[in-house]
């Protein structure tokens with residue numbers, strides 16, 4: 001049985017306690033075997049006999065970050081369409097280019113996004129997009145963990161095409177669930193409450209439940225989306241979502257910006273989580289999600305970057321800082337959404353939303369870890385390392401990344417992807433794609 005020892009550093013434990021400890025990983029099962037302080041008398045030195053070591057001295061071992069909502073292949077759009085309202089941005093810039101997407105583009109964009117996530121300490125992500133078998137392949141090859149769904153849109157499509165979307169979504173979910181030793185899990189992902197007709201929710205959500213698939217949708221993102229929905233259905237979006245079966249304990253919505261008190265209670269009652277995407281919400285001027293109120297109501301809130309077109313990076317450290325800052329503005333209260341809350345959102349809460357036993361450095365949990373260098377000016381002095389994680393650390397501070405017990409980055413060198421090739425292929429695909437769409 002292979003063992004990996006992560007030694008010499010401090011460790012962020014559940015409850016946001018920072019302790020001096022080493023972490024022993026069972027590489028075959030991909031789980032954490034033990035976390036212990038080697039200086040404690042009576043403890044066997046857990047690192048003894050391990051066949052691989054990662055040096056965490058002068059560093060902090062944290063749970064791998066969880067980017068619970070993204071569209072990873074949209075790295076190809078980075079910097080290609082900025083500074084517009086959501087509706088115009090989608091209709092004028094994103095959808096015309098997406099119409100030209102090919103499988104190879106999605107593969108190249110996914111590899112780029114996954115390389116970026118590994119380099120910034122993210123070990124799991126939730127994703128809805130197109131050509132998802134390509135994304136699943138890159139997840140399997142790169143060693144990351146993900147919950148994936150084919151984004152189903154029915155508006156503007158014929159009845160037959162719309163059925164085809166959902167049949168494709170279900171087929172993908174059934175075929176790929178559990179791949180790569182369970183690192184790939186799947187879900188049904190109708191794109192949003194407004195881009196999928198009610199009849200398709202009524203037909204396919206029960207099919208997803210039958211197949212034990214979580215459901216994940218964009219919801220309550222902008223007032224432009226909420227107001228017509230209220231006019232059409234005569235109820236708030238999340239009441240409607242509840243009527244059509246979307247709200248359930250294993251399911252989660254993205255954004256949840258414009259939610260009223262009753263909708264927050266409904267989410268808490270159903271056990272449905274929310275992925276907060278603060279950078280995307282700010283960039284598209286979607287609004288300020290009531291994160292403090294959601295958490296106080298008992299809703300599990302994770303964090304996501306959303307796609308790189310509306311962010312424009314996939315660095316979860318940026319997302320933590322944005323969530324803390326925007327959460328205070330939204331609550332008009334500087335004590336709202338404090339540092340420990342955003343760290344929890346980016347780790348354990350996100351893992352819970354995606355249904356992974358990750359997000360905690362504890363024996364028995366998945367060995368999904370990142371090791372940060374602390375010996376840098378912007379993390380000095382060390383009054384409070386949880387504060388540093390939320391407010392001052394950057395993705396580039398990550399020294400090592402481990403997922404499922406496998407080292408994916410060692411001393412900032414990617415181990416499963418060739419970074420130069422990944423960047424070159426993504427650049428070529430992005431340029432050719434934008435040219436095909438007449439958007440270059």
Ligand SMILES: [Zn+2]
Nearest residue numbers: 218254306307
């Ligand atoms: Zn999104």
